[in-house]
Amino acid sequence: MGYPHKSHERETPLLSKYFGDAEARTLDGWKKRGGYQALEKALAMSPADIVNIVKESGLRGRGGAGFPTGMKWSFMKPGDGKPHYLCCNADESEPGTFKDREVMRWTPHALVEGCAIGSYAIGAETCYIYIRGEFTEPLHWMEKAVSEAYEAGILGANAMGTGKRIDMHVHKGAGAYICGEETAMMNSLEGRRGNPRIKPPFPAVAGVFGQPTTINNVETLAAVPDILMNGAEWYKGMSLSNPKSTGTKLFSVCGNIRYPGTYEVVMGFPFKDFLYDVCGGPVHGRSLKAVIPGGASVPIQTMEEAEATLMDYEGFVEQGSMLGSGGVIVIDDAQSMVRVIARLARFFAHESCAQCTQCREGTAWTTKILERIRDGQGTMEDLDTLIDIAENMTGTTICVLSDSCATPVISGIKKFRHEFESLIVGKRIHAVTAAVA
Amino acid sequence: MTGIKSPDLASHDGHDHEPYVRVFEGAARQELDVLLGRYPTKMAALLPALWIVQRERGWVSDKGMAEVAEVLELTPAYVKGVVTFYTMYHQHPVGKYFIQVCTTSPCGICGADDVVKAFLQHTRTGELGLTSDDDRYTVIEVECLGACGFPTPVMINEEFIESVSPETVPEILAKLQ
């Protein structure tokens, strides 16, 4: 369901089926809708079989990187005598992305169930759901769902009466975008500054509390129960383009679009139809200029690129961007790209953890130059400097926040150079920032 | 207006207690003990413990940090390093209503700046980060609240309000009275 709007006929609602349905939030309501059958089924299977089904299904990480989930789970060596941990990444903070929020708000038990299955599959007795501090409402529903699940014996020392232990705790973040980076999240969970860690060691070897850990996105884990119930073939069958991208994907659409909201389509759905048909296209009297299709960290697409895109991991790459988190930011012709990019840079400068030199200094410097250009104080040399700084910030740091800041700068200057230049030479382009009706 | 109702930050002190009144006594201590059981290390309870301090006192003072350090067997300097990393812990007293307006690009292109202006004007705080003379309001810009489809999302204390426009600001503030 294209929450907050009613479902569009071309959507394929699986995860979003009960968005807006308040009853689905409760344990009883969830059970009425077939909830916890997958967990029951899973606990009767061997962990290895679950991992295989997920592997088979082609499910890939929905947080941004798109790493095959089953393969990630298979890195957790069973019987190594160490405590294993599952961390659910609910630190959704990528500008443009608000899909996990809806999953947690409307179907918290889907996530509890997915987390429980994931925990069992990787041999973890403890699962932490790390929710960003600003998500007070998702936090409320998740805490409620977890405590309901404990009370019903779904979680705890004797999960579903199977004698298996599955503990689950909701952990509240405190305002740091970078904690969505998996190693930063582990540090934050341990009570440290949310600084990303150098890899190796990889989380599956030494993760949170130094123990083997798997970190999965909310949407990824919430997709698991359906896969277990319906089988890998069913999930794999949902693909309109590349067989490496399977299933459905939640896209949260925002910016200058008629019907912003969260939509669910099958992988490979044509982006053009999605934007103009499913999401209603531009608001009245405007035309679309650019799209940032996968959250603020991915390259900006021109409309030409966007309209040629098939919505899957490979499709976005073919058209000069990335699927990322599925946070689609739509920008219309009333906006100044310089303003948009400068504000994104400010976001990254604000969120840089301060560890790596390039990121700490580069994000702030980039912001200063962009804001200067925005205010009509830029020079042509600034554009070269920006590109050079951005290149120095790419591929040189511990995590990719630095790259994320560089990406819109490089793609923005490359694809919308005229907007920068006109601000520099004095011909201000018409930029409206007021909300469009 | 969706979102859960949360109580006002009841004890919005605005100053250090002299002598210091400990947070982790009685119920709060029990709450912390439950939290400690969830993690293999005491340090892991740091973020939750700081949340408790902020809930009880409205902000996290130096003395609050020192108390957290003591109960979790950390040093105050360590705790301070963590507190200053995360933006949601108030290191200074803030208004009774702490208003955070998202202005990151997706909201920015949908008019968030005007929402900020409206809040500054109607709360009479005048400037970002300052608290109004009656200690009621503090308005800040916040980075992406993760509700970009509902521009402009605003957080007032623990309450999340979607789709705020400059026109709805007075109404929202009136409800706080």
Next chain:
Amino acid sequence: MSEPKMINLMIEGRPVSVPEGTSILEAAKTAGILIPHYCYHPSLPIPGVCRMCLVEVEKAPKLAPSCATSVAEGQVVHVHTERALEARKGVLEFLLINHPLDCPICDQSGECELQDYTYQEGRADSRYHDPKRFNPVEDFGGDVLYVPNRCILCTRCVRFMDDVANDTVLNVSERGDRALIGKFEGKDLTHPWASNVIDLCPVGALLSKDFLNKARAWELDRAASICPNCTQGCNIMIETRDNSVARLKPRPNEDVNKFFMCDYGRLNYRWMNRQDRAEAPLVRMNGVLSKSDWEGAIHAAASIIGNNNVFVVASPMLSNEALFLLSELIEHNSGKGAFRVATGEEAPLPGVEDLALRRDRAANVVGAELLGYTRMENPLSDLADGAVLIVADDDLEGLPADQIARASAVIVIGTVLPAGVESPAVVLPIANFSEEEGTFTNLRGRVQRFTQAKAPPGLARPSWLVLGDLLGALGAQTSFFLPGDVFANLAASRPGFAGLSYERLGLRGLPVVDAMAGAGQ
């Protein structure tokens, strides 16, 4: 223990073979290649944050942080390719955009790694035209001043306090480009080893208050030495300006002090610059102490000693060489030697095994014991009536003056005139340890050399030279032209020191092998 597996790789075209698990940065060091770096320090955990040590590894898609990348068999590493140089140039530019570039008034200037690498690999200009970040200077307590504007956030100081001193008083505060090193109000850098953060800081962000604005790094003369302030024997560098000790710095020695020295040792150097020194040989003639030449003074002392019973009160700050020659004199005149030691509280550095500011606050307590001196609370209590008392650089402060009167005569061999000696017969002025060469034996029996850092005042002479001459005047066979000659004699005649020589000791020292068993510990 099994032999570690050796990994072979090429770094800058040079074949390198190092144990498995070694970082590329350390491996490069073995080939004589210094990969520029800031956050990495061999004594600290590796955060890999400064990104300065990026190098190109063939077949790797990204540049590798050489501090945090382990060597692999057959790896080909390039330090100076265009790509690696460009990346490091970028890092340097980033580090400098908010840096005040105030080298002319910065104490670190001349020994600053930001300066060094910028000259070596950085841009000649800056493209940064925006306002710089500013934060005020902060007193971190202890001897440490923090200048945040110069800070490059390498976090060496934080990691030292966390992991080596086990006293987390520093943190990284804030984030993004607002980040800076912080501490908690009222909790200062008072740890007894805290000042090491000043040495660890690669730039001018952490400065010594004691050394503040005292000298430019390039004006200092440096001499390898041993900290004389306790029995640990930390290897140090004495840095002087205009024949005055300006500061002490630790000198790395893996076996003794790693890279560190304590604050007590570091700051306890002013006595080396004392102005009220004994500067000329003095001889009592007709009841009046008058200046003499060296030959006259030595002969006067020798004639007083003659064949009399002697009693030596020696300072445990004297070198092995001086104590050895004195012990020869004691043997010659069948006398006795004793010493006393000032003590204080022990202060270990938790992160380094067997490293502490020791209770005994003198350099050569073990040397004195090995050479036959008796440790006493009051060394004068053993002074027999009528013996000749030789006071060898003990200031006699706090000892009962009336006991001195038991001596038939008092000969002072020292840096200052001791308290309570009404009428020394002869005063032979000697150099203090910073003004001469010699060796100390530390509490683990390690013999370590120190070299001369400054000139002695007036006519004062090195202790070994004075004592050698005195022995000669007493009829012993001595011909010492260098302190090494004295040490050779010591090594030949005292079994514990057998086989040791200045050449073998080098500047890192060697342990006295069997002697410890007999040291009465």
